[in-house]
Each structure stands twice: as C-alpha cells, then as structure tokens.
Amino acid sequence: MTATIKDIARKIGVAPSTVSRVLSNKPGVGPAMTAKIQKVAKELGYQKNRAAVELVKQRSNVIAAVVSSVKTSFAGQIIEGIQTEAEKNGLNLIIVYSHSADPIEQRKALSTVIERPLRGILLLSIALSSDNLVLLQNSQIPFCFLSISLDKKTVPFISSNDWQIGYQSTQFLLKKGHQHIGLAAIDKYPYTGRLRLAGYQQALKEADITPRDSWVQLGDYSYAAGKAAMLHYGADTDLTAVIAGSDAAGVGVLNQARILGLKVPSDLSILSIDGTDICEMVQPQLTSISQDFYSMGIEGVKYLQLLGGQSAKPMIEQKYTATQIVERESICDLGKSR
Amino acid sequence: MTATIKDIARKIGVAPSTVSRVLSNKPGVGPAMTAKIQKVAKELGYQKNRAAVELVKQRSNVIAAVVSSVKTSFAGQIIEGIQTEAEKNGLNLIIVYSHSADPIEQRKALSTVIERPLRGILLLSIALSSDNLVLLQNSQIPFCFLSISLDKKTVPFISSNDWQIGYQSTQFLLKKGHQHIGLAAIDKYPYTGRLRLAGYQQALKEADITPRDSWVQLGDYSYAAGKAAMLHYGADTDLTAVIAGSDAAGVGVLNQARILGLKVPSDLSILSIDGTDICEMVQPQLTSISQDFYSMGIEGVKYLQLLGGQSAKPMIEQKYTATQIVERESICDLGKSR
DNA sequence: CTGTTAGCGCATTCAC
DNA sequence: GTGAATGCGCTAACAG
Numbered sequence: 001m002t003a004t005i006k007d008i009a010r011k012i013g014v015a016p017s018t019v020s021r022v023l024s025n026k027p028g029v030g031p032a033m034t035a036k037i038q039k040v041a042k043e044l045g046y047q048k049n050r051a052a053v054e055l056v057k058q059r060s061n062v063i064a065a066v067v068s069s070v071k072t073s074f075a076g077q078i079i080e081g082i083q084t085e086a087e088k089n090g091l092n093l094i095i096v097y098s099h100s101a102d103p104i105e106q107r108k109a110l111s112t113v114i115e116r117p118l119r120g121i122l123l124l125s126i127a128l129s130s131d132n133l134v135l136l137q138n139s140q141i142p143f144c145f146l147s148i149s150l151d152k153k154t155v156p157f158i159s160s161n162d163w164q165i166g167y168q169s170t171q172f173l174l175k176k177g178h179q180h181i182g183l184a185a186i187d188k189y190p191y192t193g194r195l196r197l198a199g200y201q202q203a204l205k206e207a208d209i210t211p212r213d214s215w216v217q218l219g220d221y222s223y224a225a226g227k228a229a230m231l232h233y234g235a236d237t238d239l240t241a242v243i244a245g246s247d248a249a250g251v252g253v254l255n256q257a258r259i260l261g262l263k264v265p266s267d268l269s270i271l272s273i274d275g276t277d278i279c280e281m282v283q284p285q286l287t288s289i290s291q292d293f294y295s296m297g298i299e300g301v302k303y304l305q306l307l308g309g310q311s312a313k314p315m316i317e318q319k320y321t322a323t324q325i326v327e328r329e330s331i332c333d334l335g336k337s338r
Numbered sequence: 339m340t341a342t343i344k345d346i347a348r349k350i351g352v353a354p355s356t357v358s359r360v361l362s363n364k365p366g367v368g369p370a371m372t373a374k375i376q377k378v379a380k381e382l383g384y385q386k387n388r389a390a391v392e393l394v395k396q397r398s399n400v401i402a403a404v405v406s407s408v409k410t411s412f413a414g415q416i417i418e419g420i421q422t423e424a425e426k427n428g429l430n431l432i433i434v435y436s437h438s439a440d441p442i443e444q445r446k447a448l449s450t451v452i453e454r455p456l457r458g459i460l461l462l463s464i465a466l467s468s469d470n471l472v473l474l475q476n477s478q479i480p481f482c483f484l485s486i487s488l489d490k491k492t493v494p495f496i497s498s499n500d501w502q503i504g505y506q507s508t509q510f511l512l513k514k515g516h517q518h519i520g521l522a523a524i525d526k527y528p529y530t531g532r533l534r535l536a537g538y539q540q541a542l543k544e545a546d547i548t549p550r551d552s553w554v555q556l557g558d559y560s561y562a563a564g565k566a567a568m569l570h571y572g573a574d575t576d577l578t579a580v581i582a583g584s585d586a587a588g589v590g591v592l593n594q595a596r597i598l599g600l601k602v603p604s605d606l607s608i609l610s611i612d613g614t615d616i617c618e619m620v621q622p623q624l625t626s627i628s629q630d631f632y633s634m635g636i637e638g639v640k641y642l643q644l645l646g647g648q649s650a651k652p653m654i655e656q657k658y659t660a661t662q663i664v665e666r667e668s669i670c671d672l673g674k675s676r
Numbered sequence: 677c678t679g680t681t682a683g684c685g686c687a688t689t690c691a692c
Numbered sequence: 693g694t695g696a697a698t699g700c701g702c703t704a705a706c707a708g
Contacts, residue, residue, distance in 0.1 A: 002478065004701055015679045020703060030677060045476045050453040051392035052701035056684045062450065073411065083435055092450045095433040097421055112400065112430045115388040138383045140340065223619060251619045258621070281561060281589045283596070283621055342685055353695045358687060368693060390685035394700050 081297020120304030166199025177334025182242035184229035185219035185249035226252020284329035419635020458642030504537025515672025520580035522567035523557035523587035564590020622667035
C-alpha cells in the first residue's frame, strides 16, 4: 500500500496529528514544519486515503449523477452543466449507469451510490421504482431528478414541462395549418411519454380534431423507433406532419419518409423534440422544440448545494426549465389555420 | 446518520461481529440468528458504510473510467462495453470526466480516483502528462489506456492502430482512383492525430504523391472543425476526396461541401473515421473506417481483471482492436488507380 | 505551535 | 456458533 500519515510522521519524528493538519490545510503549524512535512510527503508519494477521511468526517465533496443511457446525446449536455457547476463549487462528480427500468438493476446502481457519504445525487431521466425511491429518500442524501417530472409532490425535479412540449409543438403545427399530426417514438410510461401525449391530445381537442389511433406510434425515442413509426404511417399516410419524440427519432422519420418517397417538408413536416446538435447536421435541418439541458444540470447542483446548507425548511424544488421552438427547415407552412 | 452494525447488534442483544458475519455473507452463523439479524437490518433500513469497508479491506469492487469530454459519441460505445463486462464480473463502474489536456485538470480527476482502493482504472482517449502518468503508476492500481496508443513500452493500452487508420483509408481512396486526398479535423498531438497523419503520408508517398500543405487541416474532431476544414479547401479545391477525423467532422465536411455547391460523392468523396451511428443517419450515408469501440471496453476490463489476479509477471498489454472499412454512399470510384 | 487520546463503521483474528 | 478485542488511516477535540 501507499505511504500513510503515520509513516511520514515517524520519519520526521513528529505526531501524526501534526502531519494531518498540514496535509489537510489546517492552520496552526509553523512554516518550517509545514515545509518539511510537505517535502517528505512528496518524497514518499503520499496519497490521502479517501475511505479513511470519509469514514471519520461522514461526508465527502462528491456528487453523483445516475444516468440511464449514454446513447442519447442530451445526457451529455446535462452532465456538462453538472460538471461545470460542480467544479465551480469545488465538488467532484462521479457518474454511474443504471441501464434499464429493471428495479434490480436500478437498485444496484443506487447502492453503489447511497452507501457513501455523498453530497448529493442527481438522477437523469430515471424513473425509480417506488421501493428504490424509498431507499433513496431514507439515505438522507440530498437528491434531485433531472429531465423527468414526477407527480409526487414530495420529490424534487428539474425538467422541461413535458405536457407543454406536447401541447406547444402540436399547437405550433396547427398554426402552420396542419390538421393531421402524428406523434412518434415516445414511450407509454408516465412522466414523459404519457405527458407529451396528453399535451398533444389536448391541443388537438381544442382544435376539434380527433386523432386516429394510428397517429401515435409508441417507441423508445431511438432512431430505429423513428423509422419504425414512419414505416407504420406508410407512404400514403393522411398525416402532413409528425412530432418525433427525440432528435434521433426525428432523423429516423426523415430517412424513412425519404425511402417511402415522401419529401420533407413539402410532403411531410417533422418537428423533433430535444434540439441537440444533430438537428443541424441532417438535410433538411430539423425544426425542433429545444430543451435547455445544460441549465438542468446547473440548476440541479445549485439545488443540491442549497439543500446541503440545511436551512431548516426541507424545501422541495419542482422546477421547469424553458423550452423553445427553433425553426429550421423541416416544417412546411400550409397557410392560415382554422 | 443511518443505522450501523452496532445498532442492530444492540437491539438484538448480540455481538457486532455476529451481525457483521451475516451481513457480509460469511458462513458460521446459525439459521435462526441469521434470519433474525436480516429482519432487524431491514427494519432499521441498514446500509453498509462503504468507506468503513474499504478502509478495513483495502479494496473495493469498483473500477473507474476516466473520459475526456470529447463530444464524439464513440465514448458511449466504449463505456457500454466496459459496463457490460464489468457487470459480468460483479464490478461496479464509476465514470469521471477529465475535461482538457490541462495537467491540473487531469490531476484533479486522477486524484478523485487514485485515492480510493479501486480495482482498476480505464482511461479513454486521455493523453496524460508525464507527471500525472507517474502519479497513476505509483498508485499501484491496475490501469489501461483505451482508444489511444502510447509510445512507451511500459504502459498498457487497447486501441485501434491509428497509423493503420491513416494508411488504410488513404490506400482505400487511392485504389478508388483518388490522387488528391485531404485529411481533415485531426489534431496535431502525438498518439492519435499525428499517427494518422503519418500513415496518410506514407500511403501517399508509396503512391508517389506529394501532398500539398493545405491538404491537411488540423482541428479537434468536431463537426465545426469539419466545416472549417472544408471551408479552407474551398469550392475550387483540387481535392477529390477527404478523410475526416471523426464522423461528426465528416458530416461537417459534407454539409460545408454542399454549401459550397459541391456534390458528394460525385464532386467530392468523404471517408470518415469512427463509423458510429451517425454515418447512417445522414444523406448520403458516410463511408467510414469503423473502429470496434465496444471491444475496447470489453478487453479493457478483462485486462484489469487479469492484472488483479496478480500473476507474478507484470505483463503489459498493448493491443490493437480491428478496424474495417464500411462502404456506404459517400465515396465515388474514379476508376482504375495508378 | 504540537502531542495525546479517542473513535468513525466495519472485518477479522482469536478465544470460548 | 458466538463474543471480545484489535486496527484499517485519518480527523477532531483537548491538553500542554
């Protein structure tokens, strides 16, 4: 093993506590001694043992992000935000993966995280089973969900408003004169897909339009799901526009439409949800309803910091970050609406 | 704080050591007692304190991946591989970011990782400063670089052969009849960009072609770098093909070429390095020299496991994973070569 | 300014 | 099968 505080204390002929003081930047040690200790520490290649420090201090300066998948690039943006704000506050970030929605898998990821004295836990697009949520809550570690909006009043989250995403994007298309609007590659679970669906349905309802069942195609937000959805719609679809659950799905719809001989946007308009870089990388560029993922990350650690301050009130933050439609090239204006 | 082993021991009226035995699955405790202890542990919401365990056992079952925040999505594939193999071996994975090539930043990321009794460290596309490399080596923790091939005989890595990537892709284009071939958006640092450049130059040399300085455009592998490179080449470039340092860069070249009025592949062929999903998402689909990132991840943790076994010989692995040209739609065959 | 003492939570001897 | 004692490496009182 590596050298310990005792080793260097013994070597110099001083007490371990003195060494500890200088190595953890505590005041009250003479400059001569300080220098000497630092020198010997370097010579011996001393490395702090975090396990020991955390054990005695019952706290660390690390926060954890639990993410469900790396594939979608929005996670990268959130993490970027987290990392930036964490650095600013002298916090270290570790990331752990929790693949699936499988409670057992989730549990494993959670365990590796709540069994340590972390400063906070951020959960990205993770829908915890109720057992696991209880586990998390009992851990006493500050936490916050990101990019998912739960319905329980007692759990904090920072997310886009998914209902609004569904509502606004549908309304946008309606204003462009579209009447037959599809919704593709969203999942059927609460908190994201279901909310978007509800918003979509509401906007349609307000416009006195009754969507046909085939208009909404479930999926997992992937490129493949986008393609599959478009394949279901078919070349002779009555749809003039589709809202895709993610950018990747939007590209899937786009490419499959092309294969079917449909021109975008003249034959079919596409609005993709997310607004990541990929929207500008394809042809035509995808018009999107863009989310502010970076801010979610920033706000997430700010909230954690706030909780750490332990202001008696256990305030629960439930906050929506802004979304914004960014017009690019994939939507066709059909003229006046209504 | 959460309940400890002592709490549950006291509650039952038994010794802490007994509780410890059942909670860490050690044999030699009666079934009745075992059941009782487990029950009470659950009641109290007991959570192991990892810090304490790691302190006493001087080891954990976690491995760490250090990644540079490169925007390119290949990191996700490597991590997928790592995670898969780690799970198979009962290891937990934590990921930490090390932004830049700045030694100070690197040092911080390294510290959060070597100050713990990890089972291994995997470094993804990270070029450590020599100071930091020494630090890592002194930590006694098994480690391996991934997706970067160092020139020191003493450091283990698993990577594509970047020289071959440059050589083979150039040769491929040569065989397709291209004589004027650009290299875009690679960096100028050792170990990746410089190796690819050398391979590219060698292939050109063997074909008696002298590249003009303007043919190689440095960059950071990003979409923007690809666009910038193409902008430098200009609409009236003498190039008939360009090799892009990454898929994102390839798309950048593609889109900028389109803006300049060049048709791909008839006016300009593009070969992108990496072969991630994005190649199939753009129009035309990008022909690529694809890397086996997933395998790098798998092999990386296998190697770590091997080292953990402490077979007296401190064998150093330096291994190249396969690369393969995947033909899609962005390369035009100019006819017989030479 | 520096040394002594105690203990964080747990695993692991060694007794019984 | 179970209990008592010891120590992992470090920080935090408390003395001096």
